[in-house]
Amino acid sequence: MARLHLTFECQGARCGATLDNAPGTTGLLVVSGGNEIRAGAFNGQAHLAAQIATAGFPVFRFDRRGIGDSEGENRGFRKSRSDIAAALLAFRAIAPQVQRVVGFGNCDASSALMLAGGAGCDALILSNPWTIEDGEDDSPPPSAIRSRYLEKLKNPRELIRLISGQVDLKKLARGLLKAGRTQGTPSSLAEEMRQGLESFDGRSAILLAEADRTAQVFAERWDADDARMARCPGADHAYSSAEAQLWLRQQILATLRSQRVK
Template identity: 55%
Template sequence: MPRRVITFPCEGATLFGTLDEASGRTGLLIVSGGNEIRIGAHRGMAWLAAQIAAAGYPVLRYDRRGIGDSEGDNGGFEGAGPDLGAALAAFREHGVDRVIGFGNCDAASLLALDGRALDGLILANPWVIEAMDDLPAPAAIRARYAQRLRDPAEWRRLLTGGVDLGKLARGLGRMLPGKDAGGLAQRIAGGLRGFGGPITLLLAERDNTAIAFADAWRGKAFDAVRDRARIERLPSASHSFASAEDQLWLREKVLAALV
């Protein structure tokens, strides 16, 4: 199917996007995570867009302000609500009636916070980790230590001085109750409570970001959302669904959410 570059305005800046055209009236809007350009990690988003368009759904990817080809200043994912709105408006101008948003990591968080104008959400490994120090989220630390406690080699490392006791102590401190549900998780829960469309969550079970989100998802903040969302779990540690098997799984789950 045809693939072409488009431009559209956002608060005085020009944003660049890539449109994979198809005949369907339901489209997929892909939001890049972190500071990735629209091609995605390992070209993963470009590959996914081609696959989805081949199945009959048009796909738009874009660079937010200050990233890749787009003008302006990079305000991070929490400042990218206007960019999301501009991309959605541009997509609808190209003949799409129904738009489902897809994002991984903090792009998923952006969609949860600012995606109410979309018709559905596909959120992969949403970012809920508060920036505190260089340690992983408490839920990820608990999962890692639980795995290590079952490994005799780790006990030998501890007894022979092969473990950084200072880092161990800091990690144990982060595991204390009440450390997980930070303000970002609360705000994401609030955004999802106000969203009226279908919600699909895609979690790579051994990825630290997904582990942290799964832990927050069990909290009270998400009580009103839990029954409305469909969760799909992949037994993988790849945050970006990098392997061929992970990519095919991602394609299958995204297509299922577009129907």
């Protein structure tokens, strides 16, 4: 496996990218979420790319315009279709053996892929999709709050805290009020993402970290019977534990192997 740092053009702006090369004809395009650089939090995406490339699949990561090593204006995930498409072209140019590309994103990067109808990728891995509107309360949804309170009730220490007056009763009351709601707030963003994904005719996998509130909100706003969803118990947003990292890597490799050209 060799790592190559390079640049590509997107509508007149020079963008930074990294290729972890491998001989495989199916590759992984990593789309970064938020304003995160292509290395990822605590270099997590760089480590993941190296592991996937070691398994035989080339991996291309890039900085969206206005982020990290890339020039231009940061227009946010909603307007990143051109960035993803330009990165995909650059990936195919620098690794000409690649015949199929799987797009992978976490948080609003997966939302960007959905809004763009896959942006030209052959398959998608959509992790913890962001469905929270600008200015909206991003606290956990009612189902997650109910689950948390049930766990607390099973913990003798939490009961002692309640009886001894160590619990903020006003905060508890607000939490119980929200827990009593039957469903979360509707989201027009989620509906746009649904429509975008419906226009995509490739394979899609939706990965949810069960301890992540972004994933919890998404689950409230999505079809609970969607067979494409897989959940990682106890995982946080970045899959930071060793067990969660292994689970994520296995899910990605399974999709990549399903896209191998025969």
